Amino acid sequence: MSSGDLGALVLSLREGIEMALVVGIVLAYLGRIGAHGARAWVWAGAGAAAAAAVSLVALALLNALDAEFQGAAEQIFEGTTMVLAAIFLTWMIFWMLRNARHLRSELQEGVQAVLARGGPAWGLFFLVFFAVVREGVELALLLFAAPGEGKLVGSVIGLALAIAIGLLIYAFGRRIDLRTFFRVTTVVLVLFAAGLVAHAAAEFVEAGPLAAVQGPTLWSTAAILPDDSGLGSILRALLGYQDQPMLIEVVVYLGYFVVVWLLSKTNIVRPAVRATPEVTRTA
Numbered sequence: 001m002s003s004g005d006l007g008a009l010v011l012s013l014r015e016g017i018e019m020a021l022v023v024g025i026v027l028a029y030l031g032r033i034g035a036h037g038a039r040a041w042v043w044a045g046a047g048a049a050a051a052a053a054v055s056l057v058a059l060a061l062l063n064a065l066d067a068e069f070q071g072a073a074e075q076i077f078e079g080t081t082m083v084l085a086a087i088f089l090t091w092m093i094f095w096m097l098r099n100a101r102h103l104r105s106e107l108q109e110g111v112q113a114v115l116a117r118g119g120p121a122w123g124l125f126f127l128v129f130f131a132v133v134r135e136g137v138e139l140a141l142l143l144f145a146a147p148g149e150g151k152l153v154g155s156v157i158g159l160a161l162a163i164a165i166g167l168l169i170y171a172f173g174r175r176i177d178l179r180t181f182f183r184v185t186t187v188v189l190v191l192f193a194a195g196l197v198a199h200a201a202a203e204f205v206e207a208g209p210l211a212a213v214q215g216p217t218l219w220s221t222a223a224i225l226p227d228d229s230g231l232g233s234i235l236r237a238l239l240g241y242q243d244q245p246m247l248i249e250v251v252v253y254l255g256y257f258v259v260v261w262l263l264s265k266t267n268i269v270r271p272a273v274r275a276t277p278e279v280t281r282t283a
Contacts, residue, residue: 002148002149002151002153002154002233003148003234003236003238004146004147004149004151004154004237005148005151005152005154005155006154006237006238007146007147007148007151007237007238008146008148008152008153008154008155008158009154009155009158009161010158010189010192011142011143011146011155011158011192012139012143012156012157012158012159012162013158013162013185014158014185014189015136015138015139015142015162016135016158016161016162016163016166017178017181018135019046019131019135019136019162019166020162020163020165020166020169020170021103021166021178022128022131022132022135023042023046023128023132023166023170024166024169024170025104025107025108026042026107026111026127027039027042027170028170029107029108029111030042030111030124033115035115038115038124041124041128042125042128044125045124045125045126045128045129045132046128046129046132048129049128049132049133049136050132056140057140058136058140058141059140059143062081062140062141063144065077066078066081066144072207072208073207075204075206075207076203076204076209078145078200078203079199079201079202079203079204079207081144081145082145082196082199082200082203083196083200084141085141085144085145085146085193086145086193086194086196086197086200086256088138088141088142089192089193089196090190090193090260090263092138093186093190093193094263096182096186110127111124111127114127139155145196146192146196147195147199147236147240148233148236148237188238190257190260191238191239192238192239192240193256194239194240194253194256194257195236195238195239195240195241195253196240197252197256198240198242198245198249198250198252198253199240201246201248201249201252202242202246205246205248210248213248214247214248215246215247215248215251216246217245217246217247218245218246218247218250220243220244221243221244222243222244225241225243226243227241227243240253
């Protein structure tokens with residue numbers, strides 16, 4: 001596996017687990033209210049989203065668009081994509097911190113609304129389909145922006161592990177500490193996002209817009225831990241490590257944590273208060 005594969009594995013595993021949770025919560029709720037016959041539409045929606053391979057299509061489109069640019073334009077495009085991915089990833093982290101405890105109730109409300117309209121068929125299908133597709137498009141953006149080459153193997157392994165974990169939880173009743181999993185991966189994703197903005201700064205320096213403020217190279221660890229091979233390449237893909245960082249890269253990297261800390265002091269991450277929906281039983 002390449003360093004890019006390791007970053008892709010972490011991203012795919014995290015997004016894949018979220019997909020599995022969506023499907024599992026809906027299936028469990030349908031069983032709880034006795035709507036067992038509607039489960040087939042949930043599986044159909046998840047299967048259709050997987051068969052459509054929307055994430056792969058989105059990733060292919062991004063790669064095709066990237067191929068149209070050359071020189072500075074390509075660097076600006078890639079740097080902009082990295083910044084957008086970091087912003088999106090940060091928003092996703094804060095959203096999960098604020099709403100994770102209510103994810104179950106929101107999905108249950110969606111299922112109730114579908115059942116209240118008189119039929120579970122296409123309503124449940126599209127509820128699950130678009131939830132899984134959304135996660136797939138998110139994953140495509142993150143994989144494209146992630147540094148490193150050869151991300152296919154890591155993506156496949158990460159999604160396969162997510163599917164296996166989902167089966168262990170919902171099909172075989174195994175208990176897995178997902179709270180710890182999300183805490184650990186949240187820390188990794190914050191570091192990953194900081195690396196993205198630092199990589200973006202380097203792209204903008206090479207393209208020209210930030211060349212005047214790049215500053216000097218602060219240090220060099222290339223002799224002992226190069227960032228293009230071995231452990232250094234892994235740290236580069238996951239944490240944004242640079243063996244010869246410019247001043248602007250270090251400032252942007254540390255500045256990202258300051259922004260995250262300031263945002264954490266606002267209402268953005270305070271858990272939302274929601275009423276628990278009533279359970280409607282169906283025959």
